[in-house]
Amino acid sequence: MSIQHQNRHRIPCPHCGETARIRKSQGLTPLYRDAIVECRNENCGWRGKVSIEITHTITPSDIPNPTVRLPLVPRLRDLALSQTTIASA
């Protein structure tokens, strides 16, 4: 299975399923980001708010920010190992 590389985040409109476009995004903290999304379907016209929160570390940074505290994903090695193969299924 091929991996799709996406340059932009794509979020489907919850009402019509059309791809919503991110209009504006701002980082409120290093771990939290807010965005306004707008449905591309002119017949729909939905707009909404999205929040993206970083919740866990999978691979620790080599240059960690001392103010950032993130829990490691539990059973990190097991997860990382099994997901490499499962991800393509």
Ligand SMILES: [Zn+2]
């Ligand atoms: Zn829509």
